[in-house]
Amino acid sequence: MVLVCLILVSSSRASNPTVGHAAKDWQLHWEPARVVNGSPILFKVVPPVRLESLAGTWLDHEVFFSFDPHGKLWFGIAGVSLETPAGKFALTLRGKTTAGQEVSFVERLTVAKGRYRQIVLQVPRQFTEPTPEQREQIQQDQALKREAFSRIDPNREWSGGFLPPVRASITDVFGTARVFNGATQSLHMGLDYGVPSDTPVVALNSGTVLLARPLFFEGNCVVLNHGQGLLTLYMHLSKMEVQEGDHVLRGQEIALSGGTGRATGPHLHVAVRWQGIYLNPATLLSLEFP
Numbered sequence: 494m495v496l497v498c499l500i501l502v503s504s505s506r507a508s509n510p511t512v513g514h515a516a517k518d519w520q521l522h523w524e525p526a527r528v529v530n531g532s533p534i535l536f537k538v539v540p541p542v543r544l545e546s547l548a549g550t551w552l553d554h555e556v557f558f559s560f561d562p563h564g565k566l567w568f569g570i571a572g573v574s575l576e577t578p579a580g581k582f583a584l585t586l587r588g589k590t591t592a593g594q595e596v597s598f599v600e601r602l603t604v605a606k607g608r609y610r611q612i613v614l615q616v617p618r619q620f621t622e623p624t625p626e627q628r629e630q631i632q633q634d635q636a637l638k639r640e641a642f643s644r645i646d647p648n649r650e651w652s653g654g655f656l657p658p659v660r661a662s663i664t665d666v667f668g669t670a671r672v673f674n675g676a677t678q679s680l681h682m683g684l685d686y687g688v689p690s691d692t693p694v695v696a697l698n699s700g701t702v703l704l705a706r707p708l709f710f711e712g713n714c715v716v717l718n719h720g721q722g723l724l725t726l727y728m729h730l731s732k733m734e735v736q737e738g739d740h741v742l743r744g745q746e747i748a749l750s751g752g753t754g755r756a757t758g759p760h761l762h763v764a765v766r767w768q769g770i771y772l773n774p775a776t777l778l779s780l781e782f783p
């Protein structure tokens with residue numbers, strides 16, 4: 494009787510009306526359970542046979558998988574851009590067995606529409622026109638970021654869960670739209686922590702310092718490359734304590750917070766990028782990694 498119940502539980506978990514015959518052989522789990530536009534996604538896969546390698550495709554991006562020997566499962570990180578409409582999208586998995594045989598699996602996941610805040614501006618924001626010199630710097634910054642962000646290293650440097658960069662309250666969440674005259678003027682692509690200047694900032698996870706330099710909008714900015722297309726960005730810093738090329742560990746102090754660049758006051762803005770897409774850092778912090 495107990496056995497029957499166990500089988501029922503495992504088959505109902507794997508069953509899905511949209512998947513094919515092989516569905517009951519593969520176990521796919523993902524976090525968060527409700528995926529919205531702007532979400533990072535942690536995929537966990539138990540294939541029907543022992544694999545030597547596993548790769549995935551999701552929304553035209555490559556998903557890199559690692560094997561966790563303790564949980565005997567494969568895990569990989571992915572995400573959905575804010576611009577992605579609600580709908581069903583396929584995750585395609587391709588594995589290779591130790592004997593060299595290729596196996597594959599497709600699951601269609603629902604992406605729901607995220608509920609993001611809107612701030613309606615009552616008065617026009619004061620835009621100061623950048624000077625020609627500032628415009629030159631903005632263009633140089635953009636070229637630098639384009640170059641730095643375009644490289645994807647398949648090696649994973651992150652491990653375990655992601656840590657908050659500071660212990661402080663969040664003053665603005667990801668995805669907030671600033672609306673003026675009925676039109677969205679800007680989207681907040683990160684998380685703001687209300688911290689005074691010179692508060693120690695730690696790395697969300699292990700990685701290599703991709704950028705550590707002053708930029709026009711971001712101010713003193715540190716970008717960590719965690720591998721597999723995952724980057725974390727720390728902005729408006731008063732002091733950078735790492736250099737480009739340095740390896741940093743999860744939880745290591747990398748900078749002091751500040752109000753440099755285009756900031757209305759001291760705070761820490763943290764952003765998460767996965768393969769060119771900004772993702773909700775708060776969701777990343779909540780994921781349970783093997």
Ligand SMILES: [Zn+2]
Nearest residue numbers: 683684685762
């Ligand atoms: Zn911000």
